[in-house]
Amino acid sequence: MEHQKELDKIIQTVQERDIENIYLVACGGSMAALAPMEYYFDRELAIPCKVYTSNEFNYRSPLALGQKSLVITRSHSGTTPETVRACEKAREAGALTIAMSMLGDSPLAEAGELCLTYDYSKTEKVDLYEGDSALAYRLLLSLLRCLKPESEKFTRALEQLKGIESIIEKNREKFRDEADSFGKALKRESIIYTMSSGPFYPEMYAWTSCLMMEMQWVHSNAIHSGEYFHGPFEITDYDVPFLLVRGNAATRFLDDRAIRFAQKYSEKLYVIDADNFIYEDIDEDLKEIFALIICGKILRDYAEALADHRGHPTSVRRYMWRMEY
Amino acid sequence: MEHQKELDKIIQTVQERDIENIYLVACGGSMAALAPMEYYFDRELAIPCKVYTSNEFNYRSPLALGQKSLVITRSHSGTTPETVRACEKAREAGALTIAMSMLGDSPLAEAGELCLTYDYSKTEKVDLYEGDSALAYRLLLSLLRCLKPESEKFTRALEQLKGIESIIEKNREKFRDEADSFGKALKRESIIYTMSSGPFYPEMYAWTSCLMMEMQWVHSNAIHSGEYFHGPFEITDYDVPFLLVRGNAATRFLDDRAIRFAQKYSEKLYVIDADNFIYEDIDEDLKEIFALIICGKILRDYAEALADHRGHPTSVRRYMWRMEY
Numbered sequence: 001m002e003h004q005k006e007l008d009k010i011i012q013t014v015q016e017r018d019i020e021n022i023y024l025v026a027c028g029g030s031m032a033a034l035a036p037m038e039y040y041f042d043r044e045l046a047i048p049c050k051v052y053t054s055n056e057f058n059y060r061s062p063l064a065l066g067q068k069s070l071v072i073t074r075s076h077s078g079t080t081p082e083t084v085r086a087c088e089k090a091r092e093a094g095a096l097t098i099a100m101s102m103l104g105d106s107p108l109a110e111a112g113e114l115c116l117t118y119d120y121s122k123t124e125k126v127d128l129y130e131g132d133s134a135l136a137y138r139l140l141l142s143l144l145r146c147l148k149p150e151s152e153k154f155t156r157a158l159e160q161l162k163g164i165e166s167i168i169e170k171n172r173e174k175f176r177d178e179a180d181s182f183g184k185a186l187k188r189e190s191i192i193y194t195m196s197s198g199p200f201y202p203e204m205y206a207w208t209s210c211l212m213m214e215m216q217w218v219h220s221n222a223i224h225s226g227e228y229f230h231g232p233f234e235i236t237d238y239d240v241p242f243l244l245v246r247g248n249a250a251t252r253f254l255d256d257r258a259i260r261f262a263q264k265y266s267e268k269l270y271v272i273d274a275d276n277f278i279y280e281d282i283d284e285d286l287k288e289i290f291a292l293i294i295c296g297k298i299l300r301d302y303a304e305a306l307a308d309h310r311g312h313p314t315s316v317r318r319y320m321w322r323m324e325y
Numbered sequence: 326m327e328h329q330k331e332l333d334k335i336i337q338t339v340q341e342r343d344i345e346n347i348y349l350v351a352c353g354g355s356m357a358a359l360a361p362m363e364y365y366f367d368r369e370l371a372i373p374c375k376v377y378t379s380n381e382f383n384y385r386s387p388l389a390l391g392q393k394s395l396v397i398t399r400s401h402s403g404t405t406p407e408t409v410r411a412c413e414k415a416r417e418a419g420a421l422t423i424a425m426s427m428l429g430d431s432p433l434a435e436a437g438e439l440c441l442t443y444d445y446s447k448t449e450k451v452d453l454y455e456g457d458s459a460l461a462y463r464l465l466l467s468l469l470r471c472l473k474p475e476s477e478k479f480t481r482a483l484e485q486l487k488g489i490e491s492i493i494e495k496n497r498e499k500f501r502d503e504a505d506s507f508g509k510a511l512k513r514e515s516i517i518y519t520m521s522s523g524p525f526y527p528e529m530y531a532w533t534s535c536l537m538m539e540m541q542w543v544h545s546n547a548i549h550s551g552e553y554f555h556g557p558f559e560i561t562d563y564d565v566p567f568l569l570v571r572g573n574a575a576t577r578f579l580d581d582r583a584i585r586f587a588q589k590y591s592e593k594l595y596v597i598d599a600d601n602f603i604y605e606d607i608d609e610d611l612k613e614i615f616a617l618i619i620c621g622k623i624l625r626d627y628a629e630a631l632a633d634h635r636g637h638p639t640s641v642r643r644y645m646w647r648m649e650y
Contacts, residue, residue, distance in 0.1 A: 021373065027551070027552065027554075027555040028552060028554075028555025028556045029555070029556065030555075031552075031555075039385065042375075042385075042387045042388065042389075043385060043387070043388060044388060045388060045389075046388055046389040048346065048373035048375070048389065050367075050373070050375065053549055053551045053552050053555075054551070055522075055551040055576070055578070055579050056522065056523065056549075056551055056576060056579070059523075059575050059576045059578055059579065060364065060367075060368060060523055060574070060575040060576055062367045062368070063367065063368055063369060063370060063371055064367075064370075064371040064373065080555075082551070191516065191544055197380075197381065198381065198384075198385055208546075209552065209555065209556035209557050210555075210556040213556050213557045213559055213560045214556035214557065214558075214559040214560075215559070217559055217560055217562075218560075219516055219544060219546070219560060220546065221533075221544070221545065221546035224378055224381075226352070226378045226379070226380040226381055226407070227352065227353060227356075227378050227534065229352075229353075229650060230352040230353025230354070230355075230356075230378075230405075230534065230535075231353045231354065231534035231535040231538050231539035232534050232538045232539070233539075233644055233645075233650070234538055234539040234540070234542055234642060234643060234644060234645060235538045235539075235542055235543075235544060236644070237542075249385070250384050250385040251380070251381060251384045251385055253380070253384055254380050254381070254384065257650075261644075261650050265644070317559060318559060319558055319559060319561070319586075319590070320558075320559060325554060325558070325582075325586050
């Protein structure tokens, strides 16, 4: 309930302000977690929205940043220095700032005019409706409902999101064996490419940067399914592995085209297909929002299965948190 | 002179129109060649600007696309089907469309309301002031001068750009040995990472996607210098090669931070430093525009040197242009 109160306060404040542009500012996995919002704002609103990695925002701030800006920042721990700085900088410029973090008393939460927290625990079970992914989409949908009140879709989506817990559990169960097969098959690989497009692309960017490169020391590159044909596809070979998420958003054709090509020339193409997800009685036009949350969880399971087969836990780091950098 | 006439016509038309947003739409290396414009528009104008790979633009068009949009498309041959389609789509939506291509009678040039061509030849010498890079920056600077007439900087930059030919030649000469050493040292590598930030990042994206993956079949990933610390840096090891461009724009600190870290843990960090370029009597505040053009040419020479040492010419393809895809 405390998260809903934070959301309500955010929406109340946004309603009082005149928003002319939206900036999404964070680093790495947190930036990727905000990035699907850009796709939806771009599709649903005439208000421009752009994603920045925090230090780009800090060192080469956009000229349009000001009192009519909405700046959403995010850091899991709420301590990422450049994201805290970005939030301060935006607030100094008069922007309305929202800080998303697991802790309400983190430096980031304190830097923001408004904060949005979520439940997170490494040891205890968390209600996924109050977890990080669902709250990011609750924020997105609440903002869209507020900024585009003529559409009823966002209200429906917010209502149906309440059933996310059981949907996620059923999908994770359904894909458990596939995740394990993936981990076993690719355990000797030193490089695994990823691909997707549209709002699913940031999921692959996060999986590449955080799950593969950071947590597995496996070389990777998140190739955009549309860009694949303009250079990267030349590295395709029978023994080059790809993990591709086939989304169910407007860009699905891009993924299908990449699948058609890659399956001809690579014997190691793995596809997670949003059409194979379990949606229960979710409305057809809301499935892509659910697919984004489901695919994030399944991707995590794929990485954990790979980690297990490789004997390299996803908690291992050689530099991160172990030194100054 | 014909290119200057095309530019003049573009600026005259832009002056007659009310531009509320700018979209840069292309694929692969052509998208990367347009992308630095986003950085400069973002810094100099309050008009929002965003880059799209063509099929994202086609399949999930932004809601704000309309009669007050300026859409710049680019394709070297002018035949890239999804870019031609993007240009048509933008024009159908009433946007002002500019098509950039080497040929004035290409499908792309014909799809655009206005076109901008440049001189290009594989066999004959081309005056670099009339070549693809210089014309992209002449377009950028002319648009900035038109949309921000109170600044005198863009006029100065356009004037000084006339000396680009001799500056490029001197820099290529200066870096010839370094390029060769790079090619010799890395000829056995199957993966080479790249890094940069700000307006220099797209240069690395193009080098990674087109020069390494496409033309050398070398695995790669263009890591953003700021994002490096949020995941990717964990793949750094004594034997992992990186090519980093240290830019001289506002994001230089991001590159410096990445250099400090990577040089500690990789024995194969190669840096192309914009501070080491020859600028002759170019004004201090214009050096970054020149650095972007210079670095593109030097990066090409680095790739050609690598190709030479590997005996794998940059003209070789196994899929591109050889089949339907």
